[in-house]
Amino acid sequence: xxxxxxxxxxxxxxxxxxxxxxxxxxxxxxxxxxxxxxxxxxxxxxxxxxxxxxxxxxxxxxxxxxxxxxxxxxxxxxxxxxxxxxxxxxxxxxxxxxxxxxxxxxxxxxxxxxxxxxxxxxxxxxxxxxxxxxxxxxxxxxxxxxxxxxxxxxxxxxxxxxxxxxxxxxxxxxxxxxxxxxxxxxxxxxxxxxxxxxxxxxxxxxxxxxxxxxxxxxxxxxxxxxxxxxxxxxxxxxxxxxxxxxxxxxxxxxxxxxxxxxxxxxxxxxxxxxxxxxxxxxxxxxxxxxxxxxxxxxxxxxxxxxxxxxxxxxxxxxxxxxxxxxxxxxxxxxxxxxxxxxxxxxxxxxxxxxxxxxxxxxxxxxxxxxxxxxxxxxxxxxxxxxxxxxxxxxxxxxxx
Ligand code: ATP
Ligand code: MG
Numbered sequence: 487x488x489x490x491x492x493x494x495x496x497x498x499x500x501x502x503x504x505x506x507x508x509x510x511x512x513x514x515x516x517x518x519x520x521x522x523x524x525x526x527x528x529x530x531x532x533x534x535x536x537x538x539x540x541x542x543x544x545x546x547x548x549x550x551x552x553x554x555x556x557x558x559x560x561x562x563x564x565x566x567x568x569x570x571x572x573x574x575x576x577x578x579x580x581x582x583x584x585x586x587x588x589x590x591x592x593x594x595x596x597x598x599x600x601x602x603x604x605x606x607x608x609x610x611x612x613x614x615x616x617x618x619x620x621x622x623x624x625x626x627x628x629x630x631x632x633x634x635x636x637x638x639x640x641x642x643x644x645x646x647x648x649x650x651x652x653x654x655x656x657x658x659x660x661x662x663x664x665x666x667x668x669x670x671x672x673x674x675x676x677x678x679x680x681x682x683x684x685x686x687x688x689x690x691x692x693x694x695x696x697x698x699x700x701x702x703x704x705x706x707x708x709x710x711x712x713x714x715x716x717x718x719x720x721x722x723x724x725x726x727x728x729x730x731x732x733x734x735x736x737x738x739x740x741x742x743x744x745x746x747x748x749x750x751x752x753x754x755x756x757x758x759x760x761x762x763x764x765x766x767x768x769x770x771x772x773x774x775x776x777x778x779x780x781x782x783x784x785x786x787x788x789x790x791x792x793x794x795x796x797x798x799x800x801x802x803x804x805x806x807x808x809x810x811x812x813x814x815x816x817x818x819x820x821x822x823x824x825x826x827x828x829x830x831x832x833x834x835x836x837x838x839x840x841x842x843x844x845x846x847x848x849x850x851x852x853x854x855x856x857x858x859x860x861x862x863x864x865x866x867x868x869x870x871x872x873x874x875x876x877x878x879x880x881x882x883x884x885x886x
Contacts, residue, residue, distance in 0.1 A: 488566070489546065491647070492553070493538030493656055494537040495561035497664065512560045512667035512695070513537065519729055520552040523886075533650070534608065538568065550660055551691060555727045557693050559569040559662030563646070565654045579614065582653060583626045586645065588654050590627065590634075591714045599635035601627065605647040612649050619647065659879035670730055674777040674808065675770035676724075678733070680716045682832040683781025683811055686822045688724050690810040691779050698728050699773055701766050703738040706712040708843075713836035718882055723828045733882040734769055738762070741871050742843055749861045751845040755789045757861060758843070760801045762870075765875060771804040778802060783811045783819070793851040800854055 492527045496513060509613070514530055514537060516602045521528045526544025541549065546564070553562050555879055570578070590597065604614040614622070648654040676688040687717040702717045708850065718733065725731040739760075746756050766778055766803050780788050789798070799807060811819055824831040861868075 487564075488692050489541070489543060489564040490567045491654060492539040492566050493561065493563040493646075493654060494539065494553075494559055495659065495662070496537070496558050497560045506828065509558070509667060509670060510537065511776065512669045513556070515555065515580075515669065516558065516667050516729075520556055521549070524552050531736050538565075538654070542858060546828070554662055555659075556667070557663055557665035557695060557727065560664050560665035561659040562655040563659050563663055565656035568653045577765055579622065580621075582619075582647070583623060585653070586623055586631050586647070586655060587626065589657075590631065590643075590645070593657065594643065597631045598633050599642040599647055600635045600640075601643040602636065602638050603627070603645045603647065604640040605649065609648045609649050616649075619649075620723050621693060621842050625646065640763070663693060663727075665693035668692065668696035668697065670693055671697075672776040673699055673774060674779050675773065675775040676779040677766050677781075678702050678717055678721060678724075679781070680713055680720065680832065680834075680836060680838055681781065682816075682829065683783065683786075683819055684779075685720045685724060685777050685781075685828040686819050686826070687781040687808075687810050687870050689727065689788070689822065689828075691777075691808055692724060692728050698724055698779075699734070699770075699775060700724070700730045701734040701736060703736050703762050703765075703768055705742055706737070707740045707772060708739065708742075709837050712834075714839065716836055718884065720828060721832050721882070721884050722886060723773055723826065723836040725884045727826070729786045730883065730885045732773075733884060735880040735882060736769075736875050737878055737880075738875065741868070743873060744864065744867060744871055746843055749860050752849050753852065753857060753860060754843055754845055755848045756794055756797055756857060759789055759794075759798045761773040761872070763798050763807070764801045765872060767802045767804050768872075768876060769879065774806065774814065777805050778807045780807060780809055781811055782809045782820075783816075785875075787818065787851045788848045791850050793853070795852045797852045797857055 508636055510532055512533060523694055525548060527542045529841040530541040547859055550562060551557060566589050603620045605619040627634060643657050673692060674691055674696050676684060676698050678684045688698050700721050721731045721733045735836050742758060745754060747759050769876060770778055782795060785791060823832055
């Protein structure tokens with residue numbers, strides 16, 4: 487079928503007035519951004535609560551795949567557009583009817599289906615009203631395709647006809663990602679490791695319109711260049727949805743070694759995680775972020791028991807920590823990871839800074855007062871090491 491246009495559906499209809507305008511503007515901006523990387527010519531128009539894309543010389547699959555990365559879109563409807571017959575000065579019903587028949591022929595090779603015609607007459611100068619059009623087109627379809635049947639309650643094919651300056655015919659709705667368009671909320675700092683969880687957590691918050699900046703704690707030479715590259719690649723997968731991600735690579739080795747030398751080894755993970763959060767908090771505040779994001783989920787590992795979470799949470803002073811996966815089971819997280827195309831990268835078997843120094847039996851119910859006491863043994867040098875880590879922050883700009 488040769489489509490010429492897409493009708494874009496979006497939800498969040500609770501957004502009214504000025505906010506609705508901002509939402510739609512942001513959505514159009516994001517659509518423009520992804521269409522720039524597609525072959526073809528596209529013209530986006532916004533009219534009366536709808537967004538249309540007129541398209542020519544385009545690749546259908548590529549266009550759809552890219553539109554499916556735009557948060558805020560709930561549905562993409564490929565449409566056929568027909569011009570109104572200007573010369574005759576008569577809106578040409580015959581023309582419309584033929585186009586509808588051709589549309590059905592093109593889109594549905596098997597026509598043993600039920601259908602319903604739903605006309606929206608936006609241009610009230612069209613001489614038939616929408617009910618008349620529904621009925622006439624329904625009749626014409628039945629005449630042409632006796633194998634089709636009308637079902638007004640639960641049809642297999644909803645044939646939409648929108649009469650405006652031009653006429654759009656569409657029936658299929660390809661799902662979009664939903665959410666809110668990027669740039670309608672603030673910015674947050676994602677603690678991005680090479681695992682399965684944190685990229686999913688970043689995706690979920692980004693889906694609410696939040697811009698993502700990321701921080702990765704690297705531990706060379708204990709972790710390899712390949713492990714770092716994996717995190718850059720994961721940031722790239724998030725950037726596919728958000729356009730760009732600034733990734734801060736923090737050299738964490740000296741801090742880890744220092745903790746290793748001065749603290750009980752069963753508390754290593756929790757103390758390390760407290761320093762990660764502290765540093766992330768400082769970078770985030772300096773970059774005007776409004777929150778931190780982690781991929782933590784209650785009970786998943788020793789460092790994610792309620793006691794551990796309480797213990798790591800208390801070091802963050804400047805902003806809330808968002809943990810979108812907190813109540814998710816692993817399989818649900820894996821499902822999203824697969825859906826967003828991160829899974830294959832996430833499972834590459836490279837070492838992570840947390841696993842290198844991990845104790846055989848880490849504390850699972852740390853007490854913050856005891857941890858704080860043990861951290862006093864770091865007092866000599868830890869501030870200086872944290873400062874050096876911040877000063878040597880390497881920023882990788884990833885754009886898609
Ligand atoms: P993930 O799959 O996201 O690595 P995980 O199940 O391995 O998570 P942990 O290693 O306990 O869990 O880490 C919990 C969270 O802490 C991660 O989701 C991530 O947000 C953050 N984190 C862990 N390691 C790092 C790191 N090296 N750099 C940045 N953030 C990290
Ligand atoms: Mg991890």
